[in-house]
Amino acid sequence: MKKHYRRLICTLLSFLMIVCTFTFSGAKTEPWSPYQKYIPNETPVVKRHLRGAWISTVVNLDWPSVDTRKIENPSERIRKSKEELVEILDNAVAMNLNAVFFQVSPEGDAFYKSDIVPWSRYLTGTFGKDPGFDPLEFAVEEAHKRNLEIHAWFNPYRVSMNTNDSTISSLKIPKSVYNEHPEWIKTSMSRFVVDPGIPEARQWVIDRVMEVVKKYDVDGVHFDDYFYYEQYVGELKDQDTYNKYNKGQFSNIGDFRRNNTYLLVKELSQKIRASKPWVKFGISPSGVWGNKSDGHSDGSNTNASFTNYDSCFADTKKWVKEELIDYIAPQIYFTFANPRAPYGEVASWWADVCRGRNVHLYIGQAFYKINDDSDQYFKGENAVPELTRQLKFNAVKPEIMGTVMFRFMNFKDSGKQQAVNAVKNDLWSKKA
Incomplete structure (x- = not known):
């Protein structure tokens, strides 16, 4: 009898071990599993949260449309341009956004009345x-009517989107930096750019920004990720700049370059705070500051x-630590499953950097x-759940x-309407 019970118990234990082994080996760990506490089932209600979108004007990506730019009748073109911008801002309100990032200087040009740079070619087709x-005056007025913050977005160094003959010809006009300071111009990524290592060129960037800060009621000044922008390191061919301006300060050109972008940010920060501290x-920047695998122990x-x-030779972490900027918005354009730069890892790293700093x-x-x-x-049935995870993570991570x-x-793209509806009807259904 005892043998029978022992055999039965052994059989049951063996069965339980098989079940446990099968259960644990079959358990699926998703790429977002380590961050589950920041991804609740219910959409959290957040009272204070910036919700913005970029309005790109370069090559007429978002505004004005190419068709509107081509209208020959000036009054009709102006009417249609304004109509399109109002529609964008109305859509921003409908999606419960509270900020727009409006590109006012995509290539050493202006979407505002400037004494320093020429009107943008993307307004009329002619530089x-x-x-x-x-446009900026109109945009500020219409954004504020709708209780939207408006940040003036500058590309600090880009001068053109290509280097073809017709572009070169168009750049030979008054106030064009290409025309007036050819000694500042370099070529990189098949574009003309201003060399960030030249002190006078840095001052030109600062002057352009401060012109807008002083003249317009903008809520913010915004730079994107184009600092040193190259296909490969050294494409800019700025060894001569290093030789001329380094003056023995840095032992290598990389540190010299990083100091140039640091000086731009520091000097501009001081100017804005002295002029209008509320701006x-x-x-x-691009999503990743530096990889541990490249020798950055704090990456x-x-x-x-x-x-x-x-x-990019931009020590963005240093800018945060020294609180030179009021906010940083890394472009974490990856999914939680991205093998090289997973969303959760990159966003958490930035959260650690910003913790305790007066930088949003x-x-x-x-x-x-x-x-x-x-x-x-990012595709098919996975797309909305991934967007949902990311936006919930952003709302919950303190x-x-x-x-x-x-x-x-992209809010108008036919293939993205499920995602738009998820934002409107669930993720951002309540104002912040």
Whole structure:
């Protein structure tokens, strides 16, 4: 009898071991599992959270449309331009956004009345041609009517989107930096850019920004990630700049370059705070500051091919630590499953950097990638759940103070309407 019970108990134990082994070996760990506490089932209600979107004007991506730019009748073009911008701002309100990041100087030009640089070619099709109204003045007025913050977004160094003959010809006009300071111009990524290592060129960037700060009632000044922007390190061919301006200060050109971007940010920060301390100064770098795998012991557990520190020569972490900027909005354009730069790892790293600093952390979100990317988690039935996870994470993670979507016209894409509806009807259904 005892033998029978022992055999039965042994059989039951063996069965339980098999069940446990099967259960644990079959348990699925998702890429977002380590961050589950920041991804609740119910959408959290957040009372204070920046919700923004970028309005790109370069090559007429978001505003004005190419068709409107081409209208020959000036009054009709102005009417249609204003109509399109009002529609964008109305849509921002409908989606419960509270901020827009309006590109006012994409290539050493102006979407505002400037004494320093020419009118943008993207307003009329002709570089330097007066559009007949002041787009930034109109945008500020209409944004504020709708209780939207408006941040003036500058590309500090880019001068053109290509280097072809017709572009060169168009740049030979008054106030064009290409025309007036050819000694500042370099070529990188098949574009003309201003060399960031030349002190007078740095001052030119600061003067352009301060012209807007002083003349317009903007809520913020915004830079994107284009500092040293190269296909490969050294493409800019700025060894001569290093030789001329380094004056024995730095033993290598990399540190010299990082100091140039640091000086731009520091000097501009001081100017804005002295002039209008309520105007926020923020920067949106690429997602990864530096990889631990590249020898940065304080970097993220990533393997990104393009980083702030080593590719853009922008020590964005230093800018946060010294509180030179009011907010940082890293472009974390990855999914939680990205093998080289997972969303959770990168966002958490930035949260650690910003903790205890008087610098807001907003996350730049890759709305443009939804159903338009090779990553399976941005596609099909995975897309809305991934966006949902990211926006919930941003709302719950205490150091993250907001989200900025790239970019505005992607809200109209037919393949992204499920995601738009998820934002409108659930994720951002209540105002913040």
